[in-house]
Ligand SMILES: Nc1ncnc2c1ncn2[C@@H]1O[C@H](COP(=O)(O)OP(=O)(O)O)[C@@H](O)[C@H]1O
């Protein structure tokens with residue numbers, strides 16, 4: 001019965017599980033000797049915000065290119081919006097929106113003209129084009145710049161226009177390759193607002209890549225990719241929990257006494273180099289009670305919650321922010337390479 | 341430290357499992373493709389109108405050729421039967437402006453590649469035939485407009501325009517522009533870098549123009565040069581153009597002998613129809629090459 005259904009699907013070019021936006025099995029892309037993407041498996045549910053997180057050269061763009069039918073997989077299988085990327089390329093393209101890592105606007109045209117062009121390329125019915133253009137410009141707050149040439153846009157505005165354009169033909173899945181790379185923090189925040197608004201109001205599935213750790217937090221699930229392989233995949237909270245709990249580190253005038261009173265108060269506490277470390281469920285709410293329960297004067301308090309940096313470090317033994325994808329010794333981290 | 345992924349692939353949220361499989365849409369819809377051709381065409385026009393400098397510079401060079409070369413050579417060539425070199429060179433200069441505009445339009449693909457817009461077009465679920473058709477139509481329209489602007493110079497050099505001649509010239513400009521745009525798109529599809537663009541313009545376009553008969557008659561050239569002119573597709577586009585212009589002037593037999601317009605191939609004199617057929621063949625071949633060149637990308 002099940003096999004019948006599967007072969008039926010294959011014949012019509014529709015393969016895999018239709019309830020999944022993206023379904024990938026053993027996907028591999030080789031460039032000569034190099035396996036840019038090395039047998040990855042994952043799936044993305046409809047309406048999810050799913051992030052690929054990894055350093056430059058990890059294989060993020062290559063994965064996106066295969067999913068968007070711009071590169072042929074060396075082996076493995078992928079379905080996007082229910083269509084096999086190898087056999088139903090055109091159908092896949094019709095159902096996805098795509099924002100490349102590099103800009104692809106015509107800056108001698110206005111924003112409206114760029115969108116008009118896109119609407120025609122993607123067969124948006126003539127009578128819907130106007131409404132749709134107004135709608136997507138509204139979604140990224142560029143309605144008042146519609147008649148301006150793209151050459152007058154800032155980098156952030158151009159990016160947001162590209163996101164709007166990617167949504168114009170009402171795709172099922174929007175692929176964003178490093179949507180915030182090279183932008184200032186405010187603009188990055190705006191783009192994240194856009195992305196969340198799109199998902200909320202248009203119900204689109206979002207697949208994005210980034211090498212910014214802090215950004216991946218916004219995603220519902222994250223696949224951490226390194227050297228072409230997925231090394232961890234789950235929600236940010238689960239990933240962070242997997243590398244340890246929140247901690248509150250304190251230094252007191254009398255660590256011995258403090259240790260005793262904290263243990264009496266029910267905390268799990270350990271002696272560490274220069275003081276004590278308490279392991280807690282939520283560092284933010286634990287700081288106050290811990291200080292109060294110490295019973296002796298507290299000199300310093302440092303609360304820490306595991307970040308995705310810690311997750312990446314945990315699984316790879318190196319820092320993600322190294323741009324060439326080479327190992328950064330853990331020393332660098334100890335010396336305080338931590339950002340913000 | 342070696343850490344194995346302790347975290348299993350979390351399961352994604354599932355949508356309604358009974359969701360219908362996606363509809364199987366036909367891959368190519370003719371009316372959609374026609375809209376694409378129209379849109380690509382429109383973009384060429386918008387960009388042409390928006391870059392005034394291009395229109396002006398596209399005019400200046402031919403005008404320079406017409407007047408500087410026209411007057412400069414007139415002394416040397418002299419006047420035969422009331423007909424001078426300026427009148428001879430006029431159709432060639434109009435053809436030159438058409439060719440340069442068409443090539444420039446087509447080669448803007450190199451810019452599109454550099455600025456990424458080519459990618460936006462190539463990844464769209466449309467046929468590349470439509471993209472090349474639109475580009476060709478756009479380049480040809482713009483080039484024919486530029487050539488038609490050149491008609492205002494006719495009275496200044498003593499060329500008489502009749503309504504029939506104007507219609508003929510526009511039609512021939514369109515044909516010439518189509519052939520040159522497809523040729524240009526083909527060349528552009530092979531150029532990956534912007535720096536190569538100038539080189540191509542100088543190494544290809546200028547010799548093609550000079551060896552097309554646009555600026556001097558093709559008879560009496562040394563053998564090897566004659567071969568090159570006959571391999572040059574432009575030769576077959578320029579000749580009918582000049583023949584049409586000359587037909588509308590009252591040329592004395594002496595002037596006709598002094599300024600021949602025919603192209604001979606293996607000793608045969610080609611008729612206008614044959615010349616036009618050759619241009620059409622070139623256009624079709626370049627179209628196919630252009631399509632294949634663009635399909636190679638990505
Ligand atoms: N067209 C290509 N030819 C050869 N190698 C490539 C090509 N595209 C990507 N690569 C290589 O594959 C690896 C993954 O690249 P990419 O997917 O672009 O990484 P990311 O987007 O994660 O930064 C890199 O080592 C890159 O050099």
Ligand SMILES: [Mg+2]
Pocket residue numbers: 057060061062101177178
């Ligand atoms: Mg990349």
